[in-house]
Amino acid sequence: MSVERLAIVGLGLIGSSIARGARTYGLANTIVAIDRDPGVIERVRALGLANLATTDAAEGVRGADLVILCVPVGAIGTVAEAIAPHLKPGAVVSDVGSVKAAVVAAVSPHLAETNVFVPAHPVAGTEYSGPDSGFSTLFSNRWCILTPPEAADEAAVERVRALWQGLGAIVETMSPEHHDLVLAITSHVPHLIAYNIVGTAADLEEVTQSEVIKFSAGGFRDFTRIAASDPTMWRDIFLTNREAVLEMLGRFNEDLSALSRAIRWGDGEALHELFTRTRAIRRGIVAMGQETAEADFGRARNAAPSAPVQG
Amino acid sequence: MSVERLAIVGLGLIGSSIARGARTYGLANTIVAIDRDPGVIERVRALGLANLATTDAAEGVRGADLVILCVPVGAIGTVAEAIAPHLKPGAVVSDVGSVKAAVVAAVSPHLAETNVFVPAHPVAGTEYSGPDSGFSTLFSNRWCILTPPEAADEAAVERVRALWQGLGAIVETMSPEHHDLVLAITSHVPHLIAYNIVGTAADLEEVTQSEVIKFSAGGFRDFTRIAASDPTMWRDIFLTNREAVLEMLGRFNEDLSALSRAIRWGDGEALHELFTRTRAIRRGIVAMGQETAEADFGRARNAAPSAPVQG
Numbered sequence: 001m002s003v004e005r006l007a008i009v010g011l012g013l014i015g016s017s018i019a020r021g022a023r024t025y026g027l028a029n030t031i032v033a034i035d036r037d038p039g040v041i042e043r044v045r046a047l048g049l050a051n052l053a054t055t056d057a058a059e060g061v062r063g064a065d066l067v068i069l070c071v072p073v074g075a076i077g078t079v080a081e082a083i084a085p086h087l088k089p090g091a092v093v094s095d096v097g098s099v100k101a102a103v104v105a106a107v108s109p110h111l112a113e114t115n116v117f118v119p120a121h122p123v124a125g126t127e128y129s130g131p132d133s134g135f136s137t138l139f140s141n142r143w144c145i146l147t148p149p150e151a152a153d154e155a156a157v158e159r160v161r162a163l164w165q166g167l168g169a170i171v172e173t174m175s176p177e178h179h180d181l182v183l184a185i186t187s188h189v190p191h192l193i194a195y196n197i198v199g200t201a202a203d204l205e206e207v208t209q210s211e212v213i214k215f216s217a218g219g220f221r222d223f224t225r226i227a228a229s230d231p232t233m234w235r236d237i238f239l240t241n242r243e244a245v246l247e248m249l250g251r252f253n254e255d256l257s258a259l260s261r262a263i264r265w266g267d268g269e270a271l272h273e274l275f276t277r278t279r280a281i282r283r284g285i286v287a288m289g290q291e292t293a294e295a296d297f298g299r300a301r302n303a304a305p306s307a308p309v310q311g
Numbered sequence: 312m313s314v315e316r317l318a319i320v321g322l323g324l325i326g327s328s329i330a331r332g333a334r335t336y337g338l339a340n341t342i343v344a345i346d347r348d349p350g351v352i353e354r355v356r357a358l359g360l361a362n363l364a365t366t367d368a369a370e371g372v373r374g375a376d377l378v379i380l381c382v383p384v385g386a387i388g389t390v391a392e393a394i395a396p397h398l399k400p401g402a403v404v405s406d407v408g409s410v411k412a413a414v415v416a417a418v419s420p421h422l423a424e425t426n427v428f429v430p431a432h433p434v435a436g437t438e439y440s441g442p443d444s445g446f447s448t449l450f451s452n453r454w455c456i457l458t459p460p461e462a463a464d465e466a467a468v469e470r471v472r473a474l475w476q477g478l479g480a481i482v483e484t485m486s487p488e489h490h491d492l493v494l495a496i497t498s499h500v501p502h503l504i505a506y507n508i509v510g511t512a513a514d515l516e517e518v519t520q521s522e523v524i525k526f527s528a529g530g531f532r533d534f535t536r537i538a539a540s541d542p543t544m545w546r547d548i549f550l551t552n553r554e555a556v557l558e559m560l561g562r563f564n565e566d567l568s569a570l571s572r573a574i575r576w577g578d579g580e581a582l583h584e585l586f587t588r589t590r591a592i593r594r595g596i597v598a599m600g601q602e603t604a605e606a607d608f609g610r611a612r613n614a615a616p617s618a619p620v621q622g
Binding site: 142144178181191197201203207217222223249263279288 | 409434435454464494496504507509513517523526527528531532534536537538540546553562571587
């Protein structure tokens with residue numbers, strides 16, 4: 001079942017990918033693109049991503065059946081407040097934020113009884129940002145987590161679920177709190193330590209930045225990709241999922257202390273045991289099609305271009 | 312200038328890639344493959360990687376002009392001791408170990424005056440191991456670090472340099488101590504924290520392993536690739552580069568504490584500042600051709616296969 005009028009607020013990587021996918025897979029009859037940045041709206045028009053593109057949120061959401069907020073979680077409350085009075089009765093509101101409990105708390109109070117909020121989080125992305133970086137297959141075979149309120153109107157939830165399934169995503173539902181805990185370990189803490197080690201390397205005196213860059217193929221390189229993600233989006237994630245992130249970071253630190261001790265004491269068995277155990281999770285990820293098994297992410301090997309597989 | 316007789320001890324990812332490259336680029340007239348594992352020798356013969364393949368190190372190194380030790384650094388001293396009596400006078404010995412000071416200390420004492428040891432470390436690899444995982448272009452446009460002794464015979468150093476340049480690598484020389492410090496931050500600590508977080512995630516009770524695997528696309532996934540590297544090789548690296556690794560790990564921990572504090576205190580500016588700074592290093596790595604700029608490592612996007620660029 002497709003949406004009559006779909007409004008997307010924020011045309012960055014995710015918002016523009018939803019617009020492209022909705023068009024490609026025929027999920028909405030009318031696509032409205034809303035962004036406060038005139039430069040973005042200009043690109044949206046140039047790329048032909050929507051039927052209507054505007055910087056005016058009130059005008060943009062008018063008459064929409066489904067409104068998806070694709071703005072940094074730190075700004076989502078303000079946006080919700082701004083559009084709420086202009087939503088048509090029965091319009092469903094959703095989002096794509098990487099944090100859910102804080103988003104629910106920021107958005108729900110502003111919405112009228114008839115405007116159900118069905119939070120969503122597509123677990124997909126690249127390190128690039130902006131309307132030009134999106135692509136219609138970004139969500140293909142990726143998970144999208146919905147965290148609807150207990151008493152949510154099933155039709156409203158179904159409208160959001162249908163959009164994501166139409167975009168090729170696998171939809172799961174859980175509580176906002178559990179979502180935030182799961183993402184803290186699978187996404188937030190990994191980003192935090194990636195940002196951290198890149199920062200550490202940049203500040204060394206014994207090793208020059210040029211050396212860090214030259215010899216990055218030894219592993220560091222992979223962290224820099226993650227550490228190139230959008231700064232504002234990530235600042236907001238850490239500020240709004242503070243408790244879960246600090247909790248998981250605590251576990252990480254405990255384990256790291258034990259690992260350092262094993263190195264200091266020369267406990268080769270403990271090291272080998274951990275290094276062997278971690279391979280199993282990798283196999284699981286490849287088996288689930290969440291990663292290509294290609295060596296080294298299929299970076300240039302032989303002359304032949306590599307055709308990545310995504311299960 | 313090509314080597315008359317090249318002996319490679321240990322036909323794993325690196326050793327077999329050297330064999331393949333030496334053959335492909337005509338860098339040696341005779342290639343001898345030596346491995347203590349009969350199963351590996353069988354694969355080497357099946358794959359036609361060498362003119363002679365044997366499990367007998369003494370026989371294998373006899374008459375060789377250049378012998379490259381491609382075994383885990385923990386085993387390299389034993390191997391050097393075993394082959395030393397059978398080396399022809401003037402034969403040059405090299406290695407590919409990820410740690411240099413410990414390797415020099417383990418190998419040099421066993422060698423005769425005329426057998427110069429020119430340590431080398433090609434900064435390249437994938438998460439796969441064994442003779443089947445190698446490929447001739449693995450070292451193309453990657454750095455190879457030589458750490459020759461101060462008084463080393465220039466002709467010996469040149470023989471090793473020529474091989475690596477022939478394999479497509481960019482050769483640099485530095486002291487073993489500096490190498491170990493540079494690699495601690497660009498390779499060893501990144502691997503350590505990747506192994507660590509994958510271990511942390513595996514041990515959680517609030518989050519199931521199936522959830523960790525499903526939602527790994529949020530960043531965790533990239534760490535699992537690194538954490539799938541060869542356990543024995545990495546155990547040896549941490550045991551033999553202990554001081555530099557613990558030193559760099561100390562810096563990492565200091566920075567991580569400051570970052571946790573910024574999160575706890577809600578210091579968004581500090582977070583945004585770091586997250587912006589880290590982007591510059593990424594740009595440098597892409598600019599130096601050590602990484603493809605393709606989004607998300609060019610994982611499947613549109614149907615079209617991606618042709619990774621490596622500068």
